[in-house]
Every structure is written in structure tokens, then in C-alpha cells.
Amino acid sequence: MPTPTSAVKSKPVVRSAELPGSFMKSLFAGALPADVVFPYPRQDAEARETLDLVLESFRSWARERLDGGAIDRAAAFPEAQVRDLKELGILGLTIPEEYGGGGLSITAYCRLMEEIGHHCAAIATIVGAHLGIGSKGIVHYGSAAQKKRWLPGVAKGDPLCAYALTEAGSGSDAASLKTRAVWDETRQVWMMNGNKRFITNGGHAGLFTVFARTEIRGEDKISAFVVTRDLPGVSTGKEEDKLGLKGSSTTDLYLENVPVPKDNLLGEPGRGFKYAMEILNE
Numbered sequence: 001m002p003t004p005t006s007a008v009k010s011k012p013v014v015r016s017a018e019l020p021g022s023f024m025k026s027l028f029a030g031a032l033p034a035d036v037v038f039p040y041p042r043q044d045a046e047a048r049e050t051l052d053l054v055l056e057s058f059r060s061w062a063r064e065r066l067d068g069g070a071i072d073r074a075a076a077f078p079e080a081q082v083r084d085l086k087e088l089g090i091l092g093l094t095i096p097e098e099y100g101g102g103g104l105s106i107t108a109y110c111r112l113m114e115e116i117g118h119h120c121a122a123i124a125t126i127v128g129a130h131l132g133i134g135s136k137g138i139v140h141y142g143s144a145a146q147k148k149r150w151l152p153g154v155a156k157g158d159p160l161c162a163y164a165l166t167e168a169g170s171g172s173d174a175a176s177l178k179t180r181a182v183w184d185e186t187r188q189v190w191m192m193n194g195n196k197r198f199i200t201n202g203g204h205a206g207l208f209t210v211f212a213r214t215e216i217r218g219e220d221k222i223s224a225f226v227v228t229r230d231l232p233g234v235s236t237g238k239e240e241d242k243l244g245l246k247g248s249s250t251t252d253l254y255l256e257n258v259p260v261p262k263d264n265l266l267g268e269p270g271r272g273f274k275y276a277m278e279i280l281n282e
């Protein structure tokens, strides 16, 4: 079986200065800009020390409490382990420190995810959906008021976050999504209607970053919203069955005449698709 290193060596290696376009474009064209990714990004001594402490605390907890095989066989959301992760602060590790998070860099986060994934793919999926995609919209594009309102809770894993882009007819072609939010001038809310599909953490999340079509200055554009589970008209569907990730939650998200408050619009109206792709790229 080829090792990861031999697989890497089989791609033509180019320097980033020679790239025909972006890093991703080069990968798709079969060229690996190795100087961008190797060696694994170095961290300064202090960051390294913090990461070592985090990894050690995770490992010692995992030895005692985490059996990935048992979680998969149970095929149920691992409530007890997720509660522990909240207490350990794992669910807030990349949230900025000023909001009660650990302020971990993306490099440290990747290292942690590698460790979590080694023990349990379902837990890695739950943490990844919460930190890697579900809360990123607020961290990157939220206003100061939005960050202050939601991030301290998110840093404690309460609410758990989810990212809602995919729909039944819109997966790879994400820009074709049909969920729509229409501005209601009288009520000063965005009335949202649509169904999202395959939403990780769906059955347990209290906060969803939702991408929906909106009319912005006469143009049809996608915008990003924070939709909380307590809003009327928000519900989730049955759990999807899966292989290997059975402990993670994957559901539909139904949005039926949801009055999304105007303060829940993330960033600039009409920039939602760019935000959605930037979050996924990261």
C-alpha cells in the first residue's frame, strides 16, 4: 500500500512562486506547491507549549473516557463525551480568548483534530462542525455585538453550532441553493423558508449558520444568517444513518416561515456565498 509520503511524491512538486493560480487550483491540476505545506507549519515556543498541554489533557481524558469503537456500535450521539469536552474547554479552543475561548491557531486546531480523529471519527466530526464550520461565520464575519452575544456561549459548547449550506438539490453546486429569506419591512425580520440537508450536529445544535437567497438592491444574492433553534418554524429531521461516523448527528434542517431578526444577518448582505466558501476553504 502506498504510504502518504509516496503518494505525495507521485505528484509533480512545484514552488508556490511558480503556481499557475491558487494553491487549490494547482492541486486540481495535479501539481503540489510543497513549500506552502511542508514542513508542517512551525509554531512559536509558547504556542507549542500550550498545544502540548491541550493534547496531553485530551489524551489523558481519551484514555479514560473515549472508546471510538463503542461509540460507533452504539450509533447514538455521545452525550456524556460531549459534556466532558465542554468541561475540558475543547469546544471553545479556537474561539478568540476575549470571548472566553482558547484562541488556538488553525495549525494547533489541525493538530488537535488529528489527535481526536485518531481516537474517534464521530467526536472529530462533532468538534469539526462546531468549531471548523458552524461557528466560523460569527468569528470571521460577525459584528462586535454579534460576537459578544453568541461567542461566550459557543466557547462553552452551549449552544453547539452547525453549518447549513447543502440542500436536496444543491450539494457540489452549492450556489444553486433555494432557501430564501425575504425582508419583511413591517416586522423588521427576514422571513426564511427552505430545507437544508445533511447538517452535521443538526439534531443537537442550538445555533445554525444558514445560507439563503436574498434580494439585495434588486439583485438575487446569497446572504449568511445566524438561525437559532428557539426561533419559531425551526425544526430538524430524523438522523441519517452512516458508516464509521454513526455517533455524529446528521439531519435535515427545516425552516418554515422563520422570522430571522435583522440583527442575525452576518457580515454584508449578499456576500454569503463568498463567506460559505471561505469557511469551507479554511
Ligand SMILES: Cc1cc2nc3c(=O)[nH]c(=O)nc-3n(C[C@H](O)[C@H](O)[C@H](O)COP(=O)(O)OP(=O)(O)OC[C@H]3O[C@@H](n4cnc5c(N)ncnc54)[C@H](O)[C@@H]3O)c2cc1C
Binding pocket: 129, 162, 163, 164, 165, 166, 168, 170, 171, 172, 173, 197, 198, 199, 200, 201, 242, 245, 250
Ligand atoms: C456525513 C456528512 C456530513 C455533512 N455535513 C454537512 C454540513 O454540516 N453542512 C452542510 O451544509 N453540508 C454537509 N454535508 C453535505 C456535503 O457538503 C454534500 O454531500 C456535498 O457537498 C456533496 O453534495 P451531494 O451529496 O448533493 O452530492 P452531489 O453534488 O450530487 O454529487 C454526487 C456525485 O457527483 C459528482 N459531481 C457533482 N457535480 C459534478 C460535476 N459537475 N462534474 C462531475 N462530477 C460531479 C460528485 O463528485 C459526487 O461524486 C454533509 C454530507 C455528509 C455525507
